[in-house]
Amino acid sequence: MTKDKEPEGITLTPEQEKARRQRNVAIGVAIAFFVLLFYVVTIAKLGPGVIDKPF
Amino acid sequence: MLRITRLRNDGRCLCARSTDLARGIRCGRIHGFGLTRHIYMTFLSQVPSAAISSASPSDYFSLLKPRVMSLVIFTALAGMLLAPVPVNPIVGFASLLAIAVGAGASGALNMWYDADIDAVMKRTAKRPIPLGRVLPQEAQAFGLTLTLLSVFTLGVVANWLAAAFLAFTIFFYVVIYTMWLKRSTPQNIVIGGAAGAFPPMVGYVAATGQFSLSSFILFAIIFIWTPPHFWALALVRSEDYRQAGIPMMPNVRGSDHTRLEILLYTLVLVPVGVLPWLFGFTSLAYGIISITLGGTMLFFAARVFAVRTGPQADRHAKALFGFSILYLFLLFAEIVIERLIPIVASFVAQVIG
Numbered sequence: 001m002t003k004d005k006e007p008e009g010i011t012l013t014p015e016q017e018k019a020r021r022q023r024n025v026a027i028g029v030a031i032a033f034f035v036l037l038f039y040v041v042t043i044a045k046l047g048p049g050v051i052d053k054p055f
Numbered sequence: 056m057l058r059i060t061r062l063r064n065d066g067r068c069l070c071a072r073s074t075d076l077a078r079g080i081r082c083g084r085i086h087g088f089g090l091t092r093h094i095y096m097t098f099l100s101q102v103p104s105a106a107i108s109s110a111s112p113s114d115y116f117s118l119l120k121p122r123v124m125s126l127v128i129f130t131a132l133a134g135m136l137l138a139p140v141p142v143n144p145i146v147g148f149a150s151l152l153a154i155a156v157g158a159g160a161s162g163a164l165n166m167w168y169d170a171d172i173d174a175v176m177k178r179t180a181k182r183p184i185p186l187g188r189v190l191p192q193e194a195q196a197f198g199l200t201l202t203l204l205s206v207f208t209l210g211v212v213a214n215w216l217a218a219a220f221l222a223f224t225i226f227f228y229v230v231i232y233t234m235w236l237k238r239s240t241p242q243n244i245v246i247g248g249a250a251g252a253f254p255p256m257v258g259y260v261a262a263t264g265q266f267s268l269s270s271f272i273l274f275a276i277i278f279i280w281t282p283p284h285f286w287a288l289a290l291v292r293s294e295d296y297r298q299a300g301i302p303m304m305p306n307v308r309g310s311d312h313t314r315l316e317i318l319l320y321t322l323v324l325v326p327v328g329v330l331p332w333l334f335g336f337t338s339l340a341y342g343i344i345s346i347t348l349g350g351t352m353l354f355f356a357a358r359v360f361a362v363r364t365g366p367q368a369d370r371h372a373k374a375l376f377g378f379s380i381l382y383l384f385l386l387f388a389e390i391v392i393e394r395l396i397p398i399v400a401s402f403v404a405q406v407i408g
Contacts, residue, residue, distance in 0.1 A: 012107065019109045026112035037149055041212050044145040 108193065114183040118166055118194055119159030126383075127158040127254045130277065133387045134255030134270045136394035137336060138262035149212040150261040154254060157205035157221045161228040161250070163198035167191050168233050172299040178292065213261035220260050224253040238300070241307040248281030269336045272327075273387075279324045280383055283317045283356060287376040290314070290359070291369050314360045317375070321356035325349035328386060341389050348382050
């Protein structure tokens with residue numbers, strides 16, 4: 001009996017891998033920028049006093 | 056690689072089967088002056104591996120139409136600077152960024168919907184979707200995500216009236232202009248031009264939370280500037296538009312009629328361009344610059360009207376197209392500069408003092 005061949009799945013070409021890595025980096029940078037932007041805007045709108053607010 | 060095959064003219068298209076769509080094949084219908092054409096696009100390179108993208112970040116960036124985006128940033132900044140209240144620079148920057156991303160989102164959605172005609176036209180054939188680097192549904196998802204992101208960011212950062220206005224602008228450009236007017240009437244860019252003219256008003260609303268006559272005047276300048284600007288290009292590229300089946304003015308009403316309309320719109324544009332000075336929200340310098348630039352633009356438009364045949368005619372139309380960009384850029388640059396000078400001066404004084 002021959003064993004069924006393992007499915008190989010999809011193998012990315014070097015070009016596709018490079019493109020995927022670049023897209024991932026771009027998404028990472030965009031999210032980091034977005035987080036920083038919201039932080040800075042929060043400080044600008046509410047001022048540093050936001051930390052002293054009573055809960 | 057992209058293969059385009061025109062199919063039958065009888066209103067039926069064989070290619071819109073779901074299996075084909077899953078493999079990256081899209082059927083596009085083009086309506087225009089009595090024609091219904093069907094265009095069959097096959098992204099050959101993507102058929103075996105439609106799910107694996109080889110798009111780089113720069114492909115996605117070009118979906119945002121960066122050049123349009125930079126003009127939007129510029130005009131929105133002018134609108135923002137007209138605000139009688141000073142805007143916090145960080146809040147102003149974040150608002151401008153949200154408006155710019157909103158403009159980019161509408162660009163991506165436009166490229167998603169118009170991929171079929173973009174593939175036919177020389178000017179747009181190298182966009183990421185016709186090249187097969189980005190799938191239409193990827194551009195659609197990208198555009199919709201950025202729409203939500205930009206609208207909600209503007210709402211949180213500035214105010215919700217500005218966010219609603221930005222959402223309306225995107226809706227106007229994508230649904231009213233791209234999906235409806237562009238393929239159905241030669242007035243497409245006249246009415247659709249409003250989408251490109253809204254940014255100064257959005258900028259003003261983001262800064263103040265209300266509408267104003269001054270930002271409406273900036274809207275009017277861009278709105279009236281759009282037809283002569285686009286029709287000058289359409290005169291030169293009319294064959295391209297004809298092939299794609301888009302009912303631009305030169306294809307529907309003829310080149311002579313278009314030349315007349317270009318001249319008439321320019322005649323209205325010149326006094327409208329001077330209004331910011333007449334209404335007193337810009338200086339005399341703006342008045343002088345706008346009259347000089349308006350006179351020059353009128354000269355270019357009159358030349359397009361007068362010279363109608365031969366290579367000279369095309370050259371004059373291209374010259375008008377080029378100058379129209381300079382005209383709008385310089386008018387808004389003047390407003391931005393004269394509003395920024397006192398802000399920068401007071402900032403420097405604060406730092407020194």
